[in-house]
Amino acid sequence: MVQETVQVTRLVDARGSVCPGPLMALIGAVREQKVGDVIAVYSGDSGSKGDIPLWVKKAGHELIAVKDHEGYAEFVIRKIR
């Protein structure tokens, strides 16, 4: 799970959603959260490992961690701007 030192503000469980669903869910959450908030996204779609880090980089946010779990990956993002 997420490092204990990082307090997740919002969890987006997009398991069961196929590409680009998890990225769309993340973009929606980033719109709604405040600067400094930490968003965790669960995705079972392999495409997310490509498009989520790419979008986070382009949007200027911080990708704190990508962790593999049984059947899904967890992306932890801090909203920077």
Add this chain to the structure above:
Amino acid sequence: MKRVVVLGGGVGGTIVANLVAKKARDAEVTLVDKTGKHVYQPGFVYVAFDKWNPKRLVKDERKLLRRRVKLLIDEVVRVDTKGKQVHLKSGTALAYDYLVIATGARLAPEEIPGSAGAHHFYSVDGALKLRDALAKFPGGRVVITVGGVPYKCPPAPAESACLLDYYFSKRGIRDKVDIHYLSPLGRVFPLETVSPTVQKIFDAKSVRYTTFFNAERVDPEKKVVYSLEGEEVPYDLLIMIPPHHGATFAKDSGLTDAGGWIPTDKYTLEVKGHEGAIWAIGDATDIPISKAGATAHYEAKVVGENVAAMVDGEAPIARYDGKVMCFCDAGFHRGIAMRFDYQHPPVPPPLSLKWYLGKVLVNRLYWTIVPKARA
């Protein structure tokens, strides 16, 4: 008698109401719609590009419903899931045994600051205003952007870019118009397998595109749209797909997730936590597939069958397999078709006259076939 209440008189709600009324003799079917008008939303784009008269888009819902379906023109305020009642704005409390929510999505353009002057084609009024603006447009930069995901009919922004190319070519000013499509995703089309085809079409038509551009605000004086990703793009005419949300009553009734969509089983279409009592279809659900009329159409057939079965005391065995089929008009009498389900991503055929004609056929036959559940 079992009381079946359907909320929403769009394509999904109308099909469910008609199917249950047709198949279940012991059903008392009531459909609630706030306007009593059925709108063919895929036609909005043709109004915007001055190919259709807007009268072609709207019919009285009553005329599309079987006689056994009672139509209430009223607004839903709240669903009391424990008491199994729907509270309406008029003060009526409508009791139900089975409830189907098909209230679609609502547009929230006000959420993008500065976007009051932006155009869209997601309502009759919006399409008419865009039609008039396009007719007067002397040339310059036309920018198409997306104000929030998810939104209805994912291909529509890319389709509109192609139709702008066709429209301005016919007006003889294509060389004076720069068409720039701003995709919210990392590719030009939401469906990964279709995106390379659409990119080729854009290249052939000289439609410019930028990826990962999610509109955040607009400066109408400078005529610049800014993105969540920190980019800015100037425009002379801005088309913005407005942010979408689920119906307010669903949120007020505690039926939605944080995004305002209703958590729904993607196979049975039962609302999670209310299995056997409430179903949701179409744009209102949180199911991660296209929010589109074709989705609502196929889902409605499943729910119609299952609710009718339950009224008759039988097991609800129909399952939705994620089937969606749609046609995209690429302009110049060419189109592409997409058919897919949960297990099979779309394999796009080449651009052809055949798929354009498929779209023409669906548009022509819609009123006769679809709402009345004949297909």
